Amino acid sequence: MWDRKSKWNLVLFAAVVLLLISSIVFLWMKTNTEVRSVVEEQYQNQQLLLTRQVSSSIERTLNERVLLLEVIANKDTGVPPDNFRSDLKSVYDVAGMFYVVEYVNEDGTIVSGYPEDNVPLGFNLYENKQSRAFERVKNTGQVYITDPLRLMEGNYGSFIWVPVHEDDEFRGAFIAIIREEDLKSRYVVASNSSNYAYLLDDRGRVLYDESENYERGTSYAEILGSDSSGLLDIISKQVNGTEGNGKYLVLNNGTVVEERLVSYSPINWYNQKWSLALTSPSSEVDRLIVSVYLKLFIVVAVSVLFIVFVSSFIVIILFNWSKSLEQEVDEKTQELKDSNESLRAANKKLKELDRLKTEFLSIVSHELKTPLTAMKTSGEFLLETEECDRSLRKKMLDIIIRNIDRQSRMVDDLLDISRIESDRMKFNKEPVDIEETIKVSLEVVDTIIRNKDMKVAVSVPDDLEIITTDKDKLVQVFVNLLNNAVKFSNKGGTIKINVEDETDSLRISVSDNGIGMGPEEVEKIFDKFYQIDSTSTRRVGGSGLGLSIVKGIIEGQGGTITVLSEPGKGSTFVFTLMK
């Protein structure tokens, strides 16, 4: 379970994490608000640009049309004989948006126009009490444009009154009618579905609203003012003929339904001062932001996926790499361990060799000094003792001669060992009869065999061929093995010599039923000076070099020698001899 300290650590950790998360959320929200306001501003500016573009294009179109009429109205040539009919036609064709263009002479009678179908020729304004606008242009000499009026055909249109002068003399006026629907197409086309356009005149009355759901000539503020907070400000600015941005809230029974962004721009058409407004719901901005965020999110998600993919790929590569490194390190460690182990073993072996060398020297010294001691003692005794009886004298001289023989054998053995170890042993090969060689060897050891009452059984195949080997060395081998067998046998034991013929070698065994030895001793039996229980407890005589020499002789001729032994049951030496 958690102890107190780690509990507190956990709480602290959680607090820090919460703090971090909340600060991130806060920053994000703040950023979001800022982003939103920036986007909204941008959006409104964009909308204002659009509004301005639309309004100025309308303004230019309308003013150009009026200018066409003004140009012919102020011609110096005066009223042409066809009462401007041909001029009006060309104006109509060039303008392309007039419903009709007419000429009213100074008497107030419509005398010409185009297209003729729409012209009530002979219609007198005074007689029909419609001379107010005519009078106005006659008096002011200025272009006058009426508010949209109901036409005789039933729809609405603006009447453009342009005074016609001939040398400053009033000669009537042109009337041109632009139908509202023709005008409408100009800006309705410009507005798109999410936008919503309306047109006000300089008294705040609605001229056009996309909803068409209004009574002609009513104030826009009256239609929407009660349900729209902030709209009145915008309308008052529009009435003043300025351009700008604004927003208002659409209310429904006091609750906010939506916020609308409004951009407005004036249209100045002679005496008509209009203001075009484009509105759009602020949810449009949100939609925009959301779409931006969506794209951003997609980019982030793709990036994250990419990063995760790449980094997991890298992680996998690194993991595999480190795994293979680990494996390599393990292998190297194992190799080092192994080599360390082998070095240690080698070191141990070297130490053992060193110890053996020291022991060898000490044993050699002992083995050489021992016969010397006997000789010296005997010699000194004979020298001191002048009167000495014959038998004692003979005894001492025997000792001396025996020890000289012993020392000379020892020196021979040491020379053999030295030759074997430096690979300098020479073999004088000659035809050898094995059976005879065994006989010779047995004669050499005859005395010690008889001293122990031992029996020897020799088994040699009858048809054994003569082989080529070093006879003296072979005798040495047999003598040493027999000496060894006798030494480690009890009185009355049996020695068996067995020769087997194999294809290209002879397999010869010498076995006894003596004291035998254990596996550890078997391992060392061919070592120099090794005798069972070596250090200082040599129960049997001998240099301890015999078996080493045997091994050297056998292996030096390409053969092998092994020993099988069991304590108490005797030993069997088996060697092979190449034919």
Added chain:
Amino acid sequence: MQAENISGKILSLMEENPDITIKEISESLSVSEDLIEETLRKMSDARQKILIVDDEMDALLALKVALEAEGYNIVEAKDGYEAIDTAHSENPDVILLDLMIPGIDGFEVCRQLKSDPVYSHIPVIMLTARGEIDDKVEGIELGADDYVTKPFNLKELKARIKMILRRNQDA
């Protein structure tokens, strides 16, 4: 052991009857006459007794002949165990102890003898083919009274034996 027991009994029989014959003793103790004779010969041997411990027969034999010619009574032992047993049974006046002997080595024999208060007084002269100083130090630390390196000078050895025997008699 047996010899000692017998010698005690022979002595008491001879005290009772000074004219007793060997045959009579042999009969009363029911042992062979030869053993009685041998025991009596040993008992009457006044020569100083030297125990030589060596596994090399020729070295032992040569030394034995040389020392017997000097008038010493020589007993021999061929290994460590025999050396201790013989020392116990024969109670020699001095022991010549070879270092490299089978069974238990010379150092160990010396240590065992010197740690036994009954035999610790017997002087020990170490004989060895090894000439290293370490052996000397170890030998003397174990209580060996002297130390002679093989092959030794016979006169020197005899002189050392004499000296040690005299020292022991004086003490």
